[in-house]
Amino acid sequence: MSESHKQVVTVVTTVNGERFERDVEPRLLLSDFLRHELGLTGTHVGCEHGVCGACTVLFDGEPVRSCLTLAVQAQDHEIGTVEGLASGPEDLHPIQQAFWDAHGLQCGFCTGGILLTMLPFLEKNPNPTEQEIRHALSGNLCRCTGYQHIVDAVLRAAAMMRSGDGNG
Amino acid sequence: MKPAPFDYVAPGSLEETLAALAEHGDDAKILAGGQSLVPMMNFRLAQPAMLVDCNRLRDLEFIRVAPTGELRIGAMTRQRQLERDPLVARHAPLLHGTVPYVAHPQIRNRGTVGGSLAHADPASELPVVALTRDFKLRLQRSGSERWVAAKDFFVGLLETALEPEEMLTEIVIPPLPSRTGWAFTESARRHGDYAQVGVAALVTIDSHGDCQGAKLVYLSVGETPMAAPRAAELLTGSPLTEESFAAAAEMASTQEIDPSADIHATEDYKRHLARVFTVRVLREAAGRAAAAGE
Ligand SMILES: Cc1cc2nc3c(=O)[nH]c(=O)nc-3n(C[C@H](O)[C@H](O)[C@H](O)COP(=O)(O)OP(=O)(O)OC[C@H]3O[C@@H](n4cnc5c(N)ncnc54)[C@H](O)[C@@H]3O)c2cc1C
Ligand code: FES
Ligand code: FES
Numbered sequence: 001m002s003e004s005h006k007q008v009v010t011v012v013t014t015v016n017g018e019r020f021e022r023d024v025e026p027r028l029l030l031s032d033f034l035r036h037e038l039g040l041t042g043t044h045v046g047c048e049h050g051v052c053g054a055c056t057v058l059f060d061g062e063p064v065r066s067c068l069t070l071a072v073q074a075q076d077h078e079i080g081t082v083e084g085l086a087s088g089p090e091d092l093h094p095i096q097q098a099f100w101d102a103h104g105l106q107c108g109f110c111t112g113g114i115l116l117t118m119l120p121f122l123e124k125n126p127n128p129t130e131q132e133i134r135h136a137l138s139g140n141l142c143r144c145t146g147y148q149h150i151v152d153a154v155l156r157a158a159a160m161m162r163s164g165d166g167n168g
Numbered sequence: 169m170k171p172a173p174f175d176y177v178a179p180g181s182l183e184e185t186l187a188a189l190a191e192h193g194d195d196a197k198i199l200a201g202g203q204s205l206v207p208m209m210n211f212r213l214a215q216p217a218m219l220v221d222c223n224r225l226r227d228l229e230f231i232r233v234a235p236t237g238e239l240r241i242g243a244m245t246r247q248r249q250l251e252r253d254p255l256v257a258r259h260a261p262l263l264h265g266t267v268p269y270v271a272h273p274q275i276r277n278r279g280t281v282g283g284s285l286a287h288a289d290p291a292s293e294l295p296v297v298a299l300t301r302d303f304k305l306r307l308q309r310s311g312s313e314r315w316v317a318a319k320d321f322f323v324g325l326l327e328t329a330l331e332p333e334e335m336l337t338e339i340v341i342p343p344l345p346s347r348t349g350w351a352f353t354e355s356a357r358r359h360g361d362y363a364q365v366g367v368a369a370l371v372t373i374d375s376h377g378d379c380q381g382a383k384l385v386y387l388s389v390g391e392t393p394m395a396a397p398r399a400a401e402l403l404t405g406s407p408l409t410e411e412s413f414a415a416a417a418e419m420a421s422t423q424e425i426d427p428s429a430d431i432h433a434t435e436d437y438k439r440h441l442a443r444v445f446t447v448r449v450l451r452e453a454a455g456r457a458a459a460a461g462e
Binding site: 006007009025026027029032048049050053056059061062064067068069070072073075082117135136138141 | 171172174175176190199202203206207209210211219221223248271273274275277278315358359360365443
């Protein structure tokens, strides 16, 4: 393939319930598509090889690494990012409120990926043990908190979501 | 860290996929879950001229039991699906029990069965299960197909029997023999990381409880998943005791595997892990075989 040759593909996808259409190079990663094409910078990029989990988004409701997915692969699929969790700045999702209450973040770099990993986990396991939470968290690195407050926040989120607190 | 430019096609049918592979041969790479290929492209360790994205081949995402009792799994079935599927739990418990050791749920949501086998990383779990359970693999190319046994599929480091124009489309797992137990264990520095050493065991007992046949297969101790047939031979025909487990573990860990040192572990340490794990998996598999025979 010559250097000057550049294939461009039209991608139509739904992000946080809104339909988007963009012309992109096939090599564009989904993480960069969300950040640079759509301005959704809540999806963070740490390692770009699948290890850190900062770029985790929902792909048809399941958490995946957006740095290991091509933007063109989002064609006809539904993507969820951290921006889609709260309906407004004053109206946090219970899992966000729980992280706020329990000091589940410091710098916040890992937080979006952790929320989008824990949300589907809690939906399938509404009453997890601490051990199950630690296990489910193992694909997300946090360099600040030492994880204890994250675990506390997830336990709190589980309780809030069980009792139907907030909009969850 | 971004991939180099490539051409991209996402065929809607297997025929079109195989035609694209036939046309582009060596220049084309199949994109399955992308969980090994995309990191390599991000690092530019891989720079394929063309990607043939197989994620629209929904026909290759299936898990079903054939009338013969074999379990058939489509190559594009996600790894995550295996751990959730009751058919896999019932008919291929070793596979079911081992999948959770593969990476993290986020990776398994995208990563496929076919991709893991085709990638053939000696540190990965599914090739070990394939060898332990004698998977049959269906390799298709435009206009023809062949079936290859797992023992003939893994030929070298990240190297398989697949030709550039071929796609692995389906795997077939034979029924578990009666009075057979299984076990798997591994050690990784962090949960979800590639393991330093891992081992799968299969033990079949006769009606007296003696060992009728055994199988041991290791990961991360050579260029391919490695079986230890001589250790298995030591066990066969005798009662299953702590002494026989220890003798088999000694044989396998000193004579039959070929681990190399890396930054985290010396060769001796890996042999030590292999010995300890061998006893553990044999004990567990023998226990399950006895329970299955009751
Ligand atoms: C952080 C991280 C940790 C991981 N840890 C582990 C681990 O502990 N254990 C483990 O086993 N794996 C691990 N993996 C790898 C993961 O399991 C991959 O999903 C798997 O190795 C490849 O499957 P894939 O479907 O993603 O294939 P891809 O990445 O899409 O493809 C891999 C290779 O196989 C070829 N290929 C794919 N499908 C086919 C097919 N059907 N026919 C022919 N060729 C094909 C591709 O062309 C490519 O060369 C990890 C990955 C990451 C990012
Ligand atoms: S940026 Fe995707 S996992 Fe680290
Ligand atoms: S809060 Fe800083 S990385 Fe987790």
